Amino acid sequence: MSSRVFVRAEKVAGEKRVTATADSVRKLKAAGLDVSVAPGAGRFAGITDEAYAAAGATIESSLPRGAGDVLFHVRPLTASDLDALPSGTVTVGVVDPFNNVGVLQKAASSRLTTFALDFLPRISRAQSMDVLSSQALLAGYKCVLLAADAFDRMFGMTMTAAGTLAPARVLVLGAGVAGLQAIATAKRLGGVVSAYDVRSSSADEVRSVGGTFIALDLEAADASGGYAKELGAARAQRQRELLTPFVEAADIIITTAAVPGRPAPLLITSAMMGGMKAGSVVVDLAAETGGNVEASMPGTSIPFPVAAGQVTVIGVRDIHSDLAIDASKLLAMNFANFVTALTVEGEVVPDFSDELVSGSCLTHDGAIIHPRITELFPEEVAR
CATH class of the missing domain: 3.40.50.720 (NAD(P)-binding Rossmann-like Domain)
Structure with a gap:
């Protein structure tokens, strides 16, 4: 039967x-x-x-x-x-x-x-x-489109008779399947893309899709199966300190970091965002699992005050269903x-x-x- x-x-x-x-x-x-x-x-x-x-x-x-x-x-x-x-x-x-x-x-x-x-x-x-990879592929792509829609400038450099428009500086934190797709999508839109991940294999993967890998003075944190392992409190704090200047320099930030079976690691605190440029956009793909960004909330797009004005923080929810x-x-x-x-x-x-x-x-x-x-x-x- x-x-x-x-x-x-x-x-x-x-x-x-x-x-x-x-x-x-x-x-x-x-x-x-x-x-x-x-x-x-x-x-x-x-x-x-x-x-x-x-x-x-x-x-x-x-x-x-x-x-x-x-x-x-x-x-x-x-x-x-x-x-x-x-x-x-x-x-x-x-x-x-x-x-x-x-x-x-x-x-x-x-x-x-x-x-x-x-x-x-x-x-x-x-x-x-x-299923994790197939759905992450779509999520990484969609995150960049959400950021582009919220960004009040063009992504790519444009030269005109009236002047030159600078390209968007994009920072992607987490270079798994979603992060790599985000890098590739932002690159196709004309952004200048840099990325960071704690896994030792990430540098080559980031470069393979057109991104510049950020090397921090931290040891890699590899877990079995190609995943990242959770960092200890002191090491996580040191990571945030080292990432702060890259956060402040970015026009668009996409965060995709996850640790299986654990809440998403906190990568960007509210204090770290204080020096960001007005009009910048942060998209947190991990908002539903605890958030990589302290200020994000699932399913919301909120203005976050910074010294120069405000930044848009988008907490993702049901992003796969946007591409059902x-x-x-x-x-x-x-x-x-x-x-x-x-x-x-x-x-x-x-x-x-x-x-x-x-x-x-x-x-x-x-x-x-x-x-x-x-x-x-x-x-x-x-x-």
Whole structure:
């Protein structure tokens, strides 16, 4: 009997993405899976129910009916979401497990098998399933457009008979996927772009997309999987001191720094911004996870007073949904690639000897099983 994949309509206000497109439905169907899509699930991403049906999906509001059925979700599920799922359901989506351990406990007690695509191991086989990278790519691009829209000058240098307009000086803090895309986008718009990241590999990556790397007198802070690790308080303060002159010199700042499982690192304090030029713009991509910029608030654009006048501080929220069509296209194929890799003759049959499975499965057979969760939250896991 074939496993059935259920694509839900997201419930969080402002979330416009969907986990399936007509193309991804065809891919799932080709693997022998059945697909059900909630009515209107793709409306914000430009996908009609008729398009899903033409690709072979059934349009229905019901949820998974039993073991082996699969639920796709963009945002982390809530405890009430889990209450509606029968034992043995497989959930696949973004889980944010470090901030949702209570929900994982509920998933385990409900005997659900939970896969977190934001926990995929950094291996070559997982690249086509990497939701963090596919969505960060779009976020980095959109951040620069937000900054350009708020900036009261042109980005690129322009020479005219009436005079020369200087290019915008852009500073990008954090050179992961989002940061690199921000650098490349700002460069294409004609900005003079510099960037900083604590990881040792960042200098070459920044230069590869046209940016100038800022070398601070600090040791690199690399964690496993190509991520950055959290800095100690004294070292973080020293980093802010060294970054201050670069902050003051910038016309536009884009911050994208994140540490997995931790609040976003504070990179720019309000005091650091005091010497910025009037009319400058700061966009904080990490505003929803604690913020890289002390003055930012998620979903707001605020004037921040500085000695020379004011700076615009934009705290990002739901930025992926601003590009819902492309975000959903990439997201849907990430999901389809992952689930079809687990599918054998039309049934989702996870092989726990596979690094792809063991690296992303959080709960199974009534227990929280991922070692990163069990090590960090032993008391919660033991309950």
